[in-house]
Amino acid sequence: MKGAEAILKALEREGVNVVFGHPGGAIMPVYDALYDSPIKHVLVRHEQAGAHAADAYYRASGKVGVAFATSGPGATNLVTGLATAMMDSSAVVAITGNVPLGLIGTDAFQEADVYGITGPVTKHNYLVKDVNDLPRIIKEAFHIASTGRPGPVLIDVPKDIQQQEFDASFDVELDLPGYKPTVIGHAGQIKKAAEAILQAKKPVLMVGGGGQVAAAEIMEFVEHSNIPVITTLMGIGAYPAGAENALGMPGMHGTVTANRAITNCDLLIGAGLRFDDRVTGRISRFAPNATVVHIDIDPAEISKLVKAHVPVVGDLRDVLPRLQDKLEHLEIDDWWQQLNAWKAQYPERYKKDKPLVSQEVIEMFREATGGDCVVTTEVGQHQMFAARLFPTSHPRTFLTSGGLGTMGFGLPAAIGAAFARPGEPVVCIAGDGSVQMNIQELATIYKHQLPIVIAITNNGVLGMVRQWQEMFHAKRYSEVYLADSNPDFAKLAEAYGLDGYNIFDRKEAARLIPEVLAKGKPAVMNFLVYEAEKVFPMVPAGAGVDQMLLGDQEPEEAVAEESV
């Protein structure tokens, strides 16, 4: 069998049934073999979108996402997608073609040092030099991508290796002596953690992206212990946002309650997270009175930023139930009273005394779907509004680029999600800036008639940058204005064969959103919203999470006092 056929056979054996990719010269043998393969290929219109779709496929399903690209520009176009997957710990296997072995290093046509370029943005990568290694390398790639802390793995395959005939054997052993993720938590550390939790009067559990695999365990742990729960942007859905013990999102645009809980708690359990700077704010002001229990599968995250008093390395699915066994229902009524008072005092609020605002549009989508859908977002203000007003209640259903903050993620992510969860509606919350970064994928959505509704909250500016310029750069609005040259998004959608709507006011929005969703057809809904809306609360960069600017979230009584 040829190398290219072996690649597809090996993918089949890994249970792959869909691949996102774009062909080109150096990967043509693989595409030739694809012609006879049962694996479904989704032709994206830009390789970056292929990487994001594969990434989202994993996030939405838990199955490794696969992307194909050709050498040189095809492979370099993957880089943003790989970096996005790396930062958010998403299992992706990317397979790229390269020029024939003999031409590598000669600056051949469409040659780039893909192995060198992708090293820093992958969990591991391979350059295949012997066709006989292919079955083992592919097996290893899937193993590495999906175990321990997940991440992207790239396999670069020179064209002559793809064409070479060999006796393929797929019963190969992994050869990874340096790779042994710690899954089982250390009993002594779990005991220490339990002792610390039992002593605490004001404990809080903060769940990150690692929680997406352990939603059932988290639910049981919380029900058993009565502990309050904060979910980070990446942890949305790992614990239901509307549940009684939920305090919302922490950090720069977190809820008042979550940030106050962090500031005032005496014990913080960080579960499956890495204490990103957008979550912690200034580290010295982060949970200053707390004993920190940090549970993560990656030892390198422990005490990287926030010092862990009790580190536990392991998989949440192992650690949480064992920790729970050592705990009882915590008697923390005073703490809950305080938390509930904050919750009551600081509900989500925004002002409607102006044109349509992004928040109401996003809330209308939540109401229309009942939260029963997959949400993907682009990056910017709308992303934060979505995280706060449209957090889903199930794991693997809120897909957003958290770590890298990649504009252009949401639209192709919706494609990946639609293939990962067939039949489920997908809503992509976007801005007029970021939606244009992978807008070409409307063609892919059209071709496969995916049930994706793209909601553009169109304020005519790069909203988040504009917000920072207004607040921190003396209103010097430098290069954020888009409205004078935005396309007519409804017409653009129609040009791609999709339904398109331009929506200018509340009434129309309220009428159309349920109507369009009910059709189950791909559509672009372009909502013209208020330009100067800002995301509040906000912790300015470099400040502590206790130093929130409340803006619209200020309780009305306090605003009244101020104006006296």
Add this chain to the structure above:
Amino acid sequence: MSIHKHVVSVTVRDRPGVLVRIAGLFARRGFNIESLSVAQSEASGISRTTFVVAGEDDTLEQVEKQLQKLVNVIKVVDHTGAAFVDRELMLLKVSVNTPEDRVEIRQIAQDFRARIVDVHRDVLIFEVTGDEGKMNAFIESMQPFGIIELVRTGRIAMTRSAADPKVKSRTAKVRAA
């Protein structure tokens, strides 16, 4: 925050690109690699690299954990704080201007147990092994005569006894965490 010099041994699989990944990690965290040596180890297919780097202790701990995460890295040992022996090899070419100089140079070389490996009318080449202090002292002694060229291999290091329970390499801590 204290900046220390660290001698770090990294046992790696002999695979292309592994050195680039390790060097990249040091660079990304702002470590200056003072010296680096790579060669085959006692096991086939396994190489041992020894780095001398200067940086903050906390940061180095993070770098070690990140190194440990690399798939082709088998083991990371920071020798700092443990009992270890280290050596490097140097070749040094010195100019010989007068017969008196020749006598004096040879005398100094003898004190340092440096071997003469090449002799010309006006040039001598020495081979010296030892730790960093000895290297530096030898260079200083030769300076007045005129050093023409100097090549050093970079340090290699080994913990004194693996069985000694008092010897605590950083690896143990990384694993336990």
